[in-house]
Amino acid sequence: MANLRELSRKGELLTGGHRACAGCGAPVAVRQVLKAVDTPVVVGCATGCLEVTTTIYPYSAWNVPFIHSAFENVAATVSGIEAAYRSLKRQGKIQRDIQFVAFGGDGGTYDIGFQSLSGAMERGHDMVYICYDNQAYMNTGIQRSSATPRGAATTTSPAGRVITAGKTQYRKDLTAVMAAHDIPYVAQTTIGHWNDLITKVRKAFEVEGPAFVNILTPCRLGWQIDPADSIEICRKAVDTCFWPLYEVENGVWKITLKPREKKPITEWLRPQGRFRHLFKPGNEKLIEEIQADVDRRWEMLQKRCEVGG
Amino acid sequence: MNTGEKDWDKKGWKDVPIAGLITEPGTARRYKTGEWRTHRPVWDPEKCINCLLCWIYCPDSAIQVKDGKVVGIDLEHCKGCGICAHECPSKVRAINMVLESEAEAEDGEKVKEETMREGEEGEKERKEERKGEGGNEK
Amino acid sequence: MAGSLEQETVKFVAMTGNEAVAEAMRQINPDVVAAYPITPQTEIVQIFSTFVADGLVKTEFVTVESEHSAMSATIGAAAAGARAMTATSSQGFALMWEMLYIAAGLRLPIVMPVVNRALSSPINIHCDHSDTMGARDSGWIQIFSENAQEAYDNLIQAVRIAESRDVLLPAMVCMDGFIVSHGMESVKLLMDEEVRGFIGEYEPAYSLLDVDHPITVGALDFADWYFEHKRQEAAAEAPVAEVVLKVGEEYGKLTGRSYGLFEAYRLDDAEVAVVALGSTAGTAKAVVDELRQKGVRAGLLKIRLYRPFPKDAIVRALSGVKAIAVLDRSDTFSTMGGPVFIDIKASMYDLMHGEHGEHGEHDAHGAQDAREARDMQGPRIVNYIYGLGGRDIDLEQIRKVYERLQAIVATGETGEPVSYLGVRE
Numbered sequence: 023m024a025n026l027r028e029l030s031r032k033g034e035l036l037t038g039g040h041r042a043c044a045g046c047g048a049p050v051a052v053r054q055v056l057k058a059v060d061t062p063v064v065v066g067c068a069t070g071c072l073e074v075t076t077t078i079y080p081y082s083a084w085n086v087p088f089i090h091s092a093f094e095n096v097a098a099t100v101s102g103i104e105a106a107y108r109s110l111k112r113q114g115k116i117q118r119d120i121q122f123v124a125f126g127g128d129g130g131t132y133d134i135g136f137q138s139l140s141g142a143m144e145r146g147h148d149m150v151y152i153c154y155d156n157q158a159y160m161n162t163g164i165q166r167s168s169a170t171p172r173g174a175a176t177t178t179s180p181a182g183r184v185i186t187a188g189k190t191q192y193r194k195d196l197t198a199v200m201a202a203h204d205i206p207y208v209a210q211t212t213i214g215h216w217n218d219l220i221t222k223v224r225k226a227f228e229v230e231g232p233a234f235v236n237i238l239t240p241c242r243l244g245w246q247i248d249p250a251d252s253i254e255i256c257r258k259a260v261d262t263c264f265w266p267l268y269e270v271e272n273g274v275w276k277i278t279l280k281p282r283e284k285k286p287i288t289e290w291l292r293p294q295g296r297f298r299h300l301f302k303p304g305n306e307k308l309i310e311e312i313q314a315d316v317d318r319r320w321e322m323l324q325k326r327c328e329v330g331g
Numbered sequence: 332m333n334t335g336e337k338d339w340d341k342k343g344w345k346d347v348p349i350a351g352l353i354t355e356p357g358t359a360r361r362y363k364t365g366e367w368r369t370h371r372p373v374w375d376p377e378k379c380i381n382c383l384l385c386w387i388y389c390p391d392s393a394i395q396v397k398d399g400k401v402v403g404i405d406l407e408h409c410k411g412c413g414i415c416a417h418e419c420p421s422k423v424r425a426i427n428m429v430l431e432s433e434a435e436a437e438d439g440e441k442v443k444e445e446t447m448r449e450g451e452e453g454e455k456e457r458k459e460e461r462k463g464e465g466g467n468e469k
Numbered sequence: 470m471a472g473s474l475e476q477e478t479v480k481f482v483a484m485t486g487n488e489a490v491a492e493a494m495r496q497i498n499p500d501v502v503a504a505y506p507i508t509p510q511t512e513i514v515q516i517f518s519t520f521v522a523d524g525l526v527k528t529e530f531v532t533v534e535s536e537h538s539a540m541s542a543t544i545g546a547a548a549a550g551a552r553a554m555t556a557t558s559s560q561g562f563a564l565m566w567e568m569l570y571i572a573a574g575l576r577l578p579i580v581m582p583v584v585n586r587a588l589s590s591p592i593n594i595h596c597d598h599s600d601t602m603g604a605r606d607s608g609w610i611q612i613f614s615e616n617a618q619e620a621y622d623n624l625i626q627a628v629r630i631a632e633s634r635d636v637l638l639p640a641m642v643c644m645d646g647f648i649v650s651h652g653m654e655s656v657k658l659l660m661d662e663e664v665r666g667f668i669g670e671y672e673p674a675y676s677l678l679d680v681d682h683p684i685t686v687g688a689l690d691f692a693d694w695y696f697e698h699k700r701q702e703a704a705a706e707a708p709v710a711e712v713v714l715k716v717g718e719e720y721g722k723l724t725g726r727s728y729g730l731f732e733a734y735r736l737d738d739a740e741v742a743v744v745a746l747g748s749t750a751g752t753a754k755a756v757v758d759e760l761r762q763k764g765v766r767a768g769l770l771k772i773r774l775y776r777p778f779p780k781d782a783i784v785r786a787l788s789g790v791k792a793i794a795v796l797d798r799s800d801t802f803s804t805m806g807g808p809v810f811i812d813i814k815a816s817m818y819d820l821m822h823g824e825h826g827e828h829g830e831h832d833a834h835g836a837q838d839a840r841e842a843r844d845m846q847g848p849r850i851v852n853y854i855y856g857l858g859g860r861d862i863d864l865e866q867i868r869k870v871y872e873r874l875q876a877i878v879a880t881g882e883t884g885e886p887v888s889y890l891g892v893r894e
Contacts, residue, residue, distance in 0.1 A: 026383035027399035038391040038408030039359035044367060045412035049390040057387075062680035066545070073687075076359065079351060079694045082685035083359035087677040089548050090687035091541060091571050098538035101531060102503055102545025102553070103677055109500040109529035109551060116678060138541065141534030216387045242412075250413030250428075253388050344697040344704070349637065350576040351698040352675060353685035 024220040029057045033085065040083035042075040045249020047239035048127075049076070049083075050213045051154045055123065055237075056086070058223035063121045066100035068130030069093035071161045071241075072154060094134040097142035097151060100124040104147045121227055122149040128169035129159045132196050143203045143232045150226045151234045153196065156241035164244040168194040171264075173312055174296045176244070181299035187308055188299060192315055200234040201270040207233035209269035209278075213240070214256025218267050218278055225271065238265045246295020255293060262290040263320040268327065275326040284320070287313045360408075364391065368411030370428040374404050378425035385415035385426060480658045486617040486649035489656045490556070490582045490642075491516035493624040495526055496664035497580075500551035500671075503531035503542035507561040508594045509646040510584040514556065536561035540568035547577035548686050550676030552628075554579065558646060559586035562600040566607075572639045573608025574702060575686060576674065578631035579639040582624055585747070585798075586646040587858040595859020596646040598747065599799035602808045608702055610640035610709055611776035613746040615732075617654040620644040622726060623773075625659070628668045629716045635708040637674055645748040647859065659724065667723060706777040713774050730779040732771040733786050735761060739768025741874035742787065744813055745796040746772045749855075749862055753796075756867045767871055772809065780816045787813075788820055792849045792874040792883075796890075798856045806887040810852035821847045849883045855890035866890055 035056040042049050048071055056063065064087045067073040073090045076083040091099050100122050110116040124142075126135050131153040139151060158176050159165040166179040166189050175181045175188035197210040206229040209222040219237065226233035238259055240252045247255055259265035260279060264287060267279040288309065291297040300309055348354050379401050386394040386401065393409035395402050404415075416426040484492070491513045494502070506514045521530045531546075533539045539555045546553035557565060562583060572579050583601050587593040601611060612627060614620040623642045631640040644650055659667075675684055690698060710730055721727025732750070735757050736742060743753050750771035760767035770786055787793060797807020805811055853870060856862045870890070877883055 026387055027381075030383055030386060030396040030399055034392045036392060037357040037360045038393050038405055039362040039364055040391070041362075041364065042390060044390075044410035045414060046390050049392075050388055050414075053389075053392065054387065064549075064677050064680070074689050077353070077685050077688040078359075078362075079688040079690045080353055081359040081362045082353040082356065082688060084685055085356045085683060087680060087683045088685045088687075089545065089677055091544055091575070092567055095538060095541035095568070098503075098533060098541035099545035101533075101538075102501060102542030102547075103549040105501045105503070105529040105531045105542065106546040106549035106551035106553070107678060109527065109546075110549075110678065112529075113500070113527055118678075118680060120678060120680060137534060138538050141538055144534075145532065213388075216384075248413070250417040252390075252412070253414055253418050341693065342697075344700040347694075347697055347701065349674065349701065349705075350574065350686070351688055351690060351694070353688050354675075354682075356683040356685070 024058075024217050024224075029220070032057055035063075035085045036076070037083045037085060039081060040076040041078055042071065043243055043249070045242040045252045046071070046075075047156060047213050047241065047252050048072045048154050050252070051152065051237045051239045052125065054213060054216055054219050055152055055223050058220045059121055059123070059227050061119050061121050062086070063123055064103055066090070066096045066103065066122070066124040068096035068124075068126035068135055069161075070127040070130050072125055072127065074161060093130055095138045096124045096126050096130060096135060098138040100149050101142040101145060101147040104149050122147075124149060124151045126151070126153055127160070128153060128155040128157060129167045131155070132169045132194055133167050140203065143200065143205050143234065146231050148231055149233075150223065151232070152223075153234070153236045154239040155236055156239045156244060157193070158241070158244050160241045160244045169196065172315065173291070173300050173308055175299060176296070186299065186305060188296070195319070197234075197236045200236070201275070204273065205232045205234065206230065207269070207271055210236045210265065211267055212238040212256035212259060212265060214253040215260065215267060215279065222269055222278070225269070244296065246298070247293060251293065258285070258290045258293065261285045262287050262316065264290045264316055266320060266323055268323060275323070277323065277327050287316050363407045364410050365407045368409060368431050370411040370413060371406070371431045371434045372404055372409060372411065372413070372415050372426045373429055373434065374401065375425045375427075376401075378423055380420070380423050380425070382420060382423070384418045384420070388414050388418050390414065482656055482658055483653055484617065484656050485512070485651050485653055486620050486644050487512035487584070487651065488516060489617040489621040490624055490644070491520070492658060493621045493664075494554060495520045496659065496661050497552075497554070497625065497628055497668060498526050498665070499528050499554045501529050501531065501543070501546035501553040502555065503533050503539045503546065503553070504555045505533050505536050505539045505557070505561060507536070507558045509586060509650045510556050510558040510561070510582070512650070513582060513584070536564040537568060540565040540572065543579050544568060544572050544575065544577060547572075547579050547673075548575060548676070549678050550673040552671040554581060556582040556584070558584040559588055559600045562604070563588060566604065569604050569607040569609060571687075574698070576637040576702070576705065577639060578637055580624065580627045580631055581639065581641045582620070583641045583643045584646045584650045585643050593858040594646070596648050597798045597857045597859070598643070599857075601641060601643050602799040605776050605808060608638065608706070609776060610636075610638055610774070612640065612642050612773060613775055614642060614644040614649065615748055615750050615771060617644070617649055617652070618656050618726075620649060621656055621658070622720065622724070622728065625664055625667060626716050626720050626728065630709070630712050632671060633712045634674070636705060636712055638705055638709070643747070648748045657724070663723060667720070709777050710774065710779045710782070728773065730774045730782050731786070732773065734769040734771065736768035736770055736786055736790070738766055739789070740766040740791045740878055741871055742768040742770060742790045743794050743796060743867065743870060744770045744772065744809060746775060746809065747798065749796055749798065752862060752864060753867050756864055756871060759868075760871055765871070765875065775809075778812050778816070780819070783813070784816050784820050787817070787848060790848045792877040793851070794870045794874055795850065795852050796870070797852060797854050800854050800857070806852035807854050810850070810887070814850055817847050817850060849877050851877070851883060851885075852887045853890040854887065860891050862891060
């Protein structure tokens with residue numbers, strides 16, 4: 023269990039003065055992730071909001087070595103850094119212990135960077151991959167990704183007169199896909215559950231070999247919420263079982279926080295402007311379907327946890 | 332730009348580091364995003380229980396903490412998102428959001444100076460701690 | 470002296486271009502290699518894998534899942550202070566495209582053998598230069614090799630060139646797919662310690678692993694900085710030719726095989742000349758010898774350093790020639806001919822207008838040259854696009870090229886500027 027007072031004694035590895043929107047979840051994710059590691063860390067970042075807002079030349083918000091090279095390749099880039107580290111350490115040219123972390127948004131992770139992520143995990147590089155999942159291409163102005171949930175309106179899946187649903191497809195369950203890579207550690211958390219997040223990221227850094235942590239990270243612009251609600255909305259995602267908190271450690275599935283009472287999905291949907299159209303007359307069935315999908319996935323997860331744990 | 336740096340002050344291509352590198356860490360501190368703010372968090376040290384939830388959830392590293400206690404808010408970088416006020420436990424409410432224009436008009440330079448001073452020096456005398464450990468999740 | 474040195478240290482081995490390149494990589498012994506197999510480069514990856522498996526190199530070998538990741542991992546490794554290499558061909562090279570520009574922009578001295586192969590569509594595994602020619606503006610140094618010996622020698626020299634503090638740019642060493650990569654030749658190898666001594670210990674210009682001095686690599690530039698950074702990158706190209714010459718001369722002292730920016734073959738008094746790169750130059754040399762025996766003043770200019778383009782030296786070497794045929798093993802599909810043709814023509818503009826000289830300087834003598842150059846209107850230049858997708862080019866075809874050049878000199882009529890050589894009409 024992490025302790026905030028202890029954590030606060032560590033220096034800030036991400037400074038203020040970055041250009042993320044007020045209330046953006048991404049820097050919150052980064053701050054919490056970097057609080058979880060005590061050894062020096064090298065950061066790689068995919069193209070996206072986080073990279074763009076934190077490294078506007080000549081202003082870098084990073085107090086750690088940082089590299090960005092392209093959108094789809096942060097896992098490959100960091101695997102090269104980690105390979106260099108192993109090589110130079112073996113040759114005695116480096117003595118320090120160093121950890122490696124890659125940050126990518128959902129676009130850079132679920133979609134365009136998926137191949138490079140899968141490859142890096144399969145090769146077994148000792149690195150932590152963090153997906154800050156805000157459920158759409160926010161940097162280019164809110165376009166749908168394979169992480170966008172069914173029913174969300176984005177600029178490329180708008181709620182129209184004929185297609186009234188917004189995005190018609192369900193989201194890809196990337197955390198489960200990464201678990202299928204059979205790597206030492208996979209977990210899912212949110213920035214609104216700092217203790218859960220830091221505990222998981224610590225484990226991710228501690229294991230030898232690759233680890234993947236999928237962090238639900240609100241985008242107040244794309245989700246159309248009040249910036250002050252960016253943390254609150256995460257709790258709704260977990261309480262409705264839309265985004266269960268769980269981990270897969272050496273193949274053992276475990277729910278890390280079970281809501282005392284499973285709330286109806288509307289509690290997650292209603293506060294977000296991107297789901298506003300779902301509450302118009304005629305879309306009742308859509309909400310029922312979304313609820314049924316959440317229920318089905320939650321049941322499946324619980325079964326996996328029973329079997330695994 | 333609000334950094335006082337003008338195009339004609341900037342270095343030419345012969346004088347910048349190679350490869351577009353930023354060779355100094357954390358230079359973003361020099362960029363003052365506090366100007367974006369429409370609402371200002373006003374922190375009440377009398378009410379604060381130092382649970383540090385505001386600190387861990389701040390996107391802009393703007394909650395200033397010293398020796399495990401909140402000592403102020405970095406208004407040079409705080410964008411006024413209101414997460415700190417929202418996440419402050421409902422029974423505590425040590426941070427309130429006020430309109431930036433009103434805060435400036437009412438308190439003038441006083442508020443700004445005080446908050447800045449507290450941010451730099453840390454609080455001196457505080458009432459007894461109400462809670463020992465760091466914050467817990469809601 | 471050189472003879473006895475050779476006997477002591479130099480090995481003669483029958484090997485293919487791929488084997489020679491893999492052997493050079495073993496001797497370079499990079500910290501990291503990240504590579505993906507593709508015909509006709511595959512052997513390099515396979516052979517290097519056996520070096521890794523047998524513990525013959527200190528290299529961390531990253532068996533990436535694509536060429537895009539190969540270049541990305543190589544960039545990551547190089548930015549972490551490692552001497553890093555990869556190798557590719559054709560479609561794999563095309564998949565790296567995005568990252569090529571980034572490697573150059575980040576000033577990472579990555580060295581990459583490229584086994585030249587045609588680009589799809591239609592898919593074709595055989596040689597032409599369309600893969601690397603397409604990346605001629607990526608900021609990479611491009612060195613072309615005529616045979617396996619040159620591929621071996623060029624790869625070792627490329628490490629020194631790329632890593633030179635005056636340069637710090639990535640370099641690709643090109644050799645013709647199958648023709649060189651799979652053709653068996655007698656290759657003179659250096660001893661391991663000679664290679665190690667020649668390339669020296671790598672001292673990176675910056676490293677992400679220097680955790681006590683954190684740097685930000687790959688920051689976002691707006692319009693207020695991008696231009697300065699790209700201007701600086703352009704300036705890094707300027708000293709390359711000089712470094713190539715210096716390294717080539719030093720390599721000559723070590724091996725007896727000196728290298729320049731290009732090879733001028735019987736060009737001094739030539740009236741007609743062919744410009745070519747890669748293995749075709751070998752074929753053209755045979756034709757030049759034939760013609761010389763018949764009293765024809767024929768010559769050849771084989772480009773070695775193609776990027777950055779050593780314009781001034783090439784113009785000087787070709788200034789006395791009356792008719793030139795540029796052989797291009799790729800097309801630009803611009804109706805303007807092949808890429809080398811376009812470069813040579815652009816360079817010759819300076820000759821016509823008196824702007825060529827040691828460093829493009831103007832002086833009284835230069836002005837005099839310019840007037841003379843204008844009077845003679847410079848050489849006539851024609852282009853042949855040939856050998857696409859591995860189509861053979863033979864002696865007879867090159868003879869015809871020289872015949873045409875002689876006709877141009879005799880009649881003053883240039884005719885069609887761009888022709889396709891060896892294609893069925």
